[in-house]
Amino acid sequence: MEKVANRLIGVGTFITGTYIGLKSFTFTVDGGQRGLIFDRFSGLKTKIYGEGIHFFLPILQSPIIQEIRLQAKSVASMTGTKDQQTVDIAIRMLHKPIEEHLAEIYKTIGANYEEKILPSIANEVLKSVVAQYDADQLIKMREKISQEVKDGLTTRAKDFKIILEDVSIIHLGFMKEYAQAIEQKQVAQQLAERQKFIVEKDEQEKNAKILLSEGEAEAARVINDAVKQFGGAQIEIKRLEAAKIIAEVMAKSPNVTWVPTGQGIGNLLNLKT
Numbered sequence: 001m002e003k004v005a006n007r008l009i010g011v012g013t014f015i016t017g018t019y020i021g022l023k024s025f026t027f028t029v030d031g032g033q034r035g036l037i038f039d040r041f042s043g044l045k046t047k048i049y050g051e052g053i054h055f056f057l058p059i060l061q062s063p064i065i066q067e068i069r070l071q072a073k074s075v076a077s078m079t080g081t082k083d084q085q086t087v088d089i090a091i092r093m094l095h096k097p098i099e100e101h102l103a104e105i106y107k108t109i110g111a112n113y114e115e116k117i118l119p120s121i122a123n124e125v126l127k128s129v130v131a132q133y134d135a136d137q138l139i140k141m142r143e144k145i146s147q148e149v150k151d152g153l154t155t156r157a158k159d160f161k162i163i164l165e166d167v168s169i170i171h172l173g174f175m176k177e178y179a180q181a182i183e184q185k186q187v188a189q190q191l192a193e194r195q196k197f198i199v200e201k202d203e204q205e206k207n208a209k210i211l212l213s214e215g216e217a218e219a220a221r222v223i224n225d226a227v228k229q230f231g232g233a234q235i236e237i238k239r240l241e242a243a244k245i246i247a248e249v250m251a252k253s254p255n256v257t258w259v260p261t262g263q264g265i266g267n268l269l270n271l272k273t
Contacts, residue, residue: 026053027063034102036064046103064111066102070094070165073114075122085135089126090171091149093118093164101161109160117160125152138172145169 029035035049039061049063056063076090095114097105105113129148130138138145150167157164 024058026055027065028053029065032067032069034066034068034099036066036103036106038062038064044103044107048099048102064106066097066106068096068099068102070096071114073118074170075119076171077123077126079123079127079130081130081133081135081138083134086175087130087135087138088171088173089130089169091122091126091153092166092168092170093122093153094166095157095162095164098161098163105161113160113162117157117162121153121156121160125149125156128152135174142169142172 027035029049029051031051033051035054037045037047037049037056039045041060044064054063072092072094074090074092076088078086078088081087095118097113109116126149129145129152133141133145146167146169149169150164153167154164
């Protein structure tokens with residue numbers, strides 16, 4: 001029994017030692033990562049290790065794990081506009097390294113390339129683009145300016161073997177005095193638009209009255225000409241036509257059964273025979 005126990009202890013010790021030994025000689029690359037190896041004699045190796053378990057020589061070699069997934073980086077900058085206004089602008093970048101250049105990136109920039117490169121080129125491009133526009137244009141032309149910033153940053157990032165999938169402006173602010181001036185300008189524009197509407201409305205009402213007056217004058221002229229040419233007969237015909245229309249309308253009403261003619265004689269309506 002004692003021999004069996006000793007054997008089990010020996011097997012357990014061997015397995016544990018083997019596991020620890022293998023673990024010391026291997027490194028794991030997870031999904032969305034790539035590995036590099038730094039050799040103390042030959043320096044950084046150019047081979048890029050994919051996902052999985054890989055061997056290395058402890059003490060002589062050191063594994064380096066690099067992210068290749070898209071990551072977000074925000075950068076804020078205070079810069080000046082063409083009309084000498086100070087602007088507080090912030091952008092967000094989605095970035096990742098070019099995989100085949102990982103060794104070159106690590107050799108020239110080191111670890112955390114996004115902290116060393118992206119803020120620098122972001123400030124450079126933002127100052128260059130914003131300086132071409134007045135402060136009010138930054139608001140009116142935000143999409144265009146955002147695209148120019150994206151194009152400039154994408155080009156600069158490629159110089160450092162970095163891919164920018166997306167760049168967007170997430171904040172745009174002005175100094176307090178200028179922001180108040182913009183607000184006052186917008187209020188003044190709204191008041192001006194309202195006053196313009198009132199003036200146009202008054203003008204339309206004036207024109208409508210003129211047209212109405214001209215129509216009434218023309219109607220009076222036509223009636224006057226008709227009286228001169230036909231005497232009162234034409235007016236009497238029009239009066240009778242109007243009376244006929246009124247009588248027909250009233251005849252359709254169930255509440256009207258008698259209409260006076262003004263001569264003591266009534267017209268009976270809606271009588272069933």
